[in-house]
Amino acid sequence: MNSINKNMKLLPSDQNLKEKMEKQAELREVVLLGTWASSYCKRVELALKVKGIGFEYLEQDLTNKSELLLTSNPVHKKVPVLLHNGKSIAESLVILEYIDECWKNSGPRLLPEDPYLKARARSWADFHDQKQEKAIEDFNGLLTVFEKGIKEDFPSHSPFLGGQNLGFLDIVVGTHVCNFKAFEEAVVVVVDPNKYPHFVSWIYALKDHPLMKETLPPHEKLVAAIRAKFFQSP
Numbered sequence: 001m002n003s004i005n006k007n008m009k010l011l012p013s014d015q016n017l018k019e020k021m022e023k024q025a026e027l028r029e030v031v032l033l034g035t036w037a038s039s040y041c042k043r044v045e046l047a048l049k050v051k052g053i054g055f056e057y058l059e060q061d062l063t064n065k066s067e068l069l070l071t072s073n074p075v076h077k078k079v080p081v082l083l084h085n086g087k088s089i090a091e092s093l094v095i096l097e098y099i100d101e102c103w104k105n106s107g108p109r110l111l112p113e114d115p116y117l118k119a120r121a122r123s124w125a126d127f128h129d130q131k132q133e134k135a136i137e138d139f140n141g142l143l144t145v146f147e148k149g150i151k152e153d154f155p156s157h158s159p160f161l162g163g164q165n166l167g168f169l170d171i172v173v174g175t176h177v178c179n180f181k182a183f184e185e186a187v188v189v190v191v192d193p194n195k196y197p198h199f200v201s202w203i204y205a206l207k208d209h210p211l212m213k214e215t216l217p218p219h220e221k222l223v224a225a226i227r228a229k230f231f232q233s234p
Contacts, residue, residue, distance in 0.1 A: 030055040031083040033069055035062060036217050037225045039132075039176035040092040041080040046175055046215045047099050050166050051107035093125055096168060108165035120153050121161075125172040132176060139183075146173075147196045159205035166209060174206035175215065182219055186226035 032048065032055050034041030048055050060069050060079050072081045072088040082089045082098065089098050100110040111118045124146075131142045154161045160170045180191050180203065193200040206212050 029085050032057050033060050033066075033072060033081040033083070034058075034079045035060055037222060038079060039179070042175040042215055042217070043092055043171050044080045044082060044095050044099075046166070046171050046211060047096050047110060049211045049215065050110070050171065051099055051103050053099065053103055053106060093122075093129070093172070096171065100168070108162070108167075110162070110166075110168040110171065112162075112167070121167070121169045124149060124153070124169050128173050128176070143191065143196045143199055147199045150198045150202060159202075160209075161202070166206075166211065170206055174203070174212055177203055178207045178212060178216055179222060182222040182226060186223045187230050 030048070030053055032041070032044055034045065034057065036059060045055075045057065058068070060066060062079070065077060069079065069081065070077055072083060073079075073090045076090060078090070080090075080092055080095060082095045084098075084102070089095050096110060111121055127145070128142075131145075150161070161167055162170050166174070184190055191200060191203075207216075
């Protein structure tokens with residue numbers, strides 16, 4: 001008899017084999033197209049890890065875009081792109097919400113259930129992404145707004161804005177700002193803990209999270225990439 005009786009209790013070895021096979025099948029279903037230095041890509045990678053979703057990562061060369069990237073995101077031709085069962089989802093914030101909705105019962109929820117708190121998290125994430133493009137020029141402005149916002153909108157964060165687990169806004173902001181030491185070294189952008197105590201304590205808590213440590217790009221490699229971007233010859 002080839003089929004397994006669903007009511008039959010599996011032995012530990014059988015259960016381990018079943019879980020391994022499920023993970024292998026899941027790995028083929030979920031593919032992330034990204035680049036190692038992009039915080040937009042890193043946030044998707046981190047969200048998948050937080051939710052416990054197995055995935056295959058395919059590094060992309062944006063100077064020589066692959067056919068897979070061009071066909072998966074034909075409008076913007078950018079990363080990140082999430083492929084799930086052959087369907088493509090683009091734009092990092094959209095992908096994060098897709099992950100949270102698609103795998104509701106896997107790992108912690110990224111967005112809060114409360115509609116108001118969910119709206120606030122989305123609003124702050126959108127604000128961060130709008131400012132991120134000009135973060136070097138107005139980095140202190142970004143920090144000032146977040147310092148005030150954390151105190152007002154997330155007064156009881158402990159230690160993360162998502163509570164005890166990394167949440168939507170922790171992932172969005174953390175995968176960018178947790179690299180602040182690389183920015184300090186590369187372009188002399190200094191984060192003053194005395195001026196931004198709430199923000200800095202939050203970022204250090206994020207940096208200490210095992211999954212964040214695992215996901216952030218290598219420091220020295222990132223410093224070199226930042227210097228190449230901001231000090232390249234005209």
